[in-house]
Amino acid sequence: MGCLNRNAVEPTSAGMPQIPPTDLAELRDFLVNAGVAFHWVAEDGTILWANSAELEMMGYGAGEYIGHDIAEFYVDQPVIADILARLKNDEKLKDYEARLRCKDGSIRHVAVSSSVYRKDGDFIHSRCVTQDITAQKKAAELQQRLCAIVESSDDAIIAKDLNGVILSWNRGAERIFGYKADEMIGKHISVLAAPDRLDEIPDILDRLRRGERVEHFKTKRRAKDGRILTVSLTVSPLIDPRGGIIGASKVARDITISESQAEALRVANNALSAVNADLEQFVYSASHDLQEPLRMVAAYSEMLTRTFRDKLGPDGAEYLDYVLQGALRMEQLLKDLRAYTLVSTSRQPPVENSDSGVALERALAVLRPAISDSGARITSAALPIVKLQQFRLEQLFQNLISNALRYRGAACPEIRVSAEADGNGWQFAVQDNGIGIDPKYKEQIFELFKRLHSVAEYPGTGMGLAICKRIVERAGGRIWVESEPGRGSTFYFTIPQRT
Numbered sequence: 001m002g003c004l005n006r007n008a009v010e011p012t013s014a015g016m017p018q019i020p021p022t023d024l025a026e027l028r029d030f031l032v033n034a035g036v037a038f039h040w041v042a043e044d045g046t047i048l049w050a051n052s053a054e055l056e057m058m059g060y061g062a063g064e065y066i067g068h069d070i071a072e073f074y075v076d077q078p079v080i081a082d083i084l085a086r087l088k089n090d091e092k093l094k095d096y097e098a099r100l101r102c103k104d105g106s107i108r109h110v111a112v113s114s115s116v117y118r119k120d121g122d123f124i125h126s127r128c129v130t131q132d133i134t135a136q137k138k139a140a141e142l143q144q145r146l147c148a149i150v151e152s153s154d155d156a157i158i159a160k161d162l163n164g165v166i167l168s169w170n171r172g173a174e175r176i177f178g179y180k181a182d183e184m185i186g187k188h189i190s191v192l193a194a195p196d197r198l199d200e201i202p203d204i205l206d207r208l209r210r211g212e213r214v215e216h217f218k219t220k221r222r223a224k225d226g227r228i229l230t231v232s233l234t235v236s237p238l239i240d241p242r243g244g245i246i247g248a249s250k251v252a253r254d255i256t257i258s259e260s261q262a263e264a265l266r267v268a269n270n271a272l273s274a275v276n277a278d279l280e281q282f283v284y285s286a287s288h289d290l291q292e293p294l295r296m297v298a299a300y301s302e303m304l305t306r307t308f309r310d311k312l313g314p315d316g317a318e319y320l321d322y323v324l325q326g327a328l329r330m331e332q333l334l335k336d337l338r339a340y341t342l343v344s345t346s347r348q349p350p351v352e353n354s355d356s357g358v359a360l361e362r363a364l365a366v367l368r369p370a371i372s373d374s375g376a377r378i379t380s381a382a383l384p385i386v387k388l389q390q391f392r393l394e395q396l397f398q399n400l401i402s403n404a405l406r407y408r409g410a411a412c413p414e415i416r417v418s419a420e421a422d423g424n425g426w427q428f429a430v431q432d433n434g435i436g437i438d439p440k441y442k443e444q445i446f447e448l449f450k451r452l453h454s455v456a457e458y459p460g461t462g463m464g465l466a467i468c469k470r471i472v473e474r475a476g477g478r479i480w481v482e483s484e485p486g487r488g489s490t491f492y493f494t495i496p497q498r499t
Contacts, residue, residue, distance in 0.1 A: 031051055032052055033052055034053060035053055036053055036129055036131070037050075037051065037053040037054035037057050037129065037130040037131070037132070038050070038051045038053070038127070038129060038130075039051070039130065040126065041070050041084075041126045041128060042123075042125055043088065043123040044069075045070045045080070046067065046068070046069060046070070047068055047069075047070050049066060050062070050065055050066055057102075057108065057130070057132055058073065058100065058103060058108075059103035059104055060102075060103050070084075073100050074099070074100060074101070075099040075100065075101050079099075080098070083096060083098070083112065083114070087114060087115070087116050087126045088116075088123065090116055090118075092115045093112055093113055093114045093115070094113050095111040095112075095113060095131075096112045096113070097109065097110070097111055097112075097133070098110055098112055100130075107134075108132055109132075109133050109134045109136075109137040110130050110131060110132055110133060111130075111131045111133050112128060112129070112130055113131070114126050114128040114129070115127055150170050151171050152171070153170060153171075154172050155176075155251050155252060156170065156173035156175075156177065156231075156250075156251070156252040156253075156254075157249065157250070157252075158170070158173055158189070158250045159238065159247060159250075160189050160247055160248055160250065161247045162205065162209055162245065162247055162248070163188075164188050164189045164190065164205055165186065165188055166184050166185055166188070166189055167185065168181075168185065169181040169184045173252070176229070176231075176254045177192060177229075178223045178225055189201060189250075192222060193221065194219075194220035194221055194222050195222070196220070197221075200219060204233075204235060205248075208235060208248045209245060211237050212237075213234075213235070213236050213237065214234065214235040214236075215234050216233075217232065217233040217234070217235070218230065218231070218232050219231060221252065229254055229256045230255050230259045231252045231253060231254055231256075232255050233250060233251070233252050234251045235250045235251075236248060236250075297323065301320050301323045305320045305321065352388075353385050353386070353387065354385065354386055354387075354388050354390040355383075355385055355390075356383040356393055356426075356428070357382070357383040359390055359394045359397055360380055360397050360417055362394050363397035363398040363401060364378065364397075364401070366394075367401055367402060367405065370405050374408060374412065376404075376405055376408075376412060376414070376415060377412065377414050377415070378401065378415045378416075378417070379414075379415075379416050380417040380418065381416075381418040383417070383418075383428075384419055384426050386425075386495045387495065387496070387497055388495055392475070395468070396468055396471055396472070397430070399464040399465065399467060399468050400430040400468060400491050401415060401417075402464065403464060403465070404430065404432035404489070407432075407434045407489075408432075408435070409435050409486070411433060413434065414432065414433045415430065415433075416430075417429070417431075422494055424496055425477070425494055425495050425496035425497040426494065426497070427492060427493075427494045428492065428493050428494070428495070429490055429491070429492050430490065431488065431489075431490040432489055433488040434488055434489060435485070435486065436483045436484050436485045436486050436487050436488055436489055437484075437489055439483065439484065442480070442481050445465050446465045446466060446468075446479065447466060468493070472495070475495055475496065476495075476496040477493055477494035477495050478493070478494055479493040479494075480493075
């Protein structure tokens with residue numbers, strides 16, 4: 001017979017490979033330095049030996065691991081108890097999943113394969129191979145989560161190959177298109193195309209083969225019951241680990257209802273624009289055309305008063321005064337109504353930067369006669385640049401300060417205008433020492449034609465604060481008042497810093 005080849009592996013009589021002849025040093029080196037984690041455990045659970053791969057996986061030195069109870073390193077105590085019990089019964093474990101706690105506190109998922117070595121019937125040790133499957137477990141959990149997300153999505157999520165054959169079909173696709181998964185998997189995606197959109201399918205597939213992505217493509221698709229749906233498609237190439245394009249994933253969102261709603265909204269907006277235009281024209285005509293006869297009534301009433309006061313007597317003169325005041329009041333009401341309508345119906349002009357300090361000065365210039373007559377003292381802090389049309393800002397200050405002058409008490413009016421930063425914008429305050437307002441009326445005073453006093457007591461149309469409210473709200477802000485009877489009022493309004 002020739003010499004024995006030490007590298008040969010011959011089958012034994014039992015059909016298992018025969019270990020080549022080797023010495024103890026070689027075998028020990030193999031076990032210690034193998035890339036697979038090995039350890040031996042005594043019948044009572046004491047770790048008798050562990051190789052380098054095991055120690056490295058767990059993060060312990062040999063003295064911190066060998067000689068300790070194996071249960072110290074298992075997260076779930078019932079699991080290690082079950083493992084030891086099975087080994088004592090000479091069961092062989094194959095890929096038994098467990099969780100180990102490493103030295104750094106991290107948890108590793110492992111698959112344990114183990115069997116018992118006995119000598120003369122005595123339990124010598126268990127021989128354990130520990131395979132770290134943490135990455136696989138995390139990948140599997142991620143895959144499960146992704147599958148759950150896909151299945152729970154309201155959108156249709158479909159996978160297909162590069163020939164357009166459907167590979168997967170989620171519940172969202174079932175809900176939108178009406179087909180069950182077993183009805184569609186293996187069918188061509190063109191089953192869903194609307195009759196006039198069949199030519200889109202080859203074009204989309206060609207783009208996918210070139211590695212292109214189709215995003216938010218609005219088109220029509222046909223459901224099982226024949227309904228034609230409006231859908232938004234996003235289609236992406238599926239890439240294999242080597243970078244090859246093997247198919248596509250498609251997300252289809254049913255936008256049929258939203259498209260219908262958008263169209264209805266467009267129609268309603270067009271109708272509203274037409275109504276606003278008609279309203280604006282009507283108010284313009286009414287305010288312009290009616291002012292002329294009112295001016296005639298006022299003028300001739302004034303002439304009658306001057307010319308015939310002595311002949312009319314006290315009653316006649318008083319009646320003419322009523323006519324004159326009524327005509328003047330109606331004229332002012334028409335002017336204010338036009339101003340309010342213009343704020344409400346005009347298209348919003350481009351937002352501009354306005355110096356609120358300059359706007360205040362211009363408003364005070366207009367109000368100079370009333371300020372002089374009342375002896376008012378008006379002060380202001382430094383005022384900011386804001387995003388609002390200059391003339392609208394002037395209207396705000398003019399109306400609020402005019403109110404403060406009108407509703408004054410016995411003392412000379414003292415009015416202060418200030419502003420402070422308020423989040424994304426500015427908060428203005430116009431404070432006075434006037435007669436004040438009962439808090440129960442603090443919402444009512446901003447309504448059209450709402451007055452708390454008679455015209456004889458305090459002249460005006462009741463439109464000023466309604467105009468202020470509409471200006472502020474169209475700028476994206478809000479207006480309110482804090483007041484008590486006899487203790488003055490502070491009107492606040494905000495102007496957001498819009499971009």
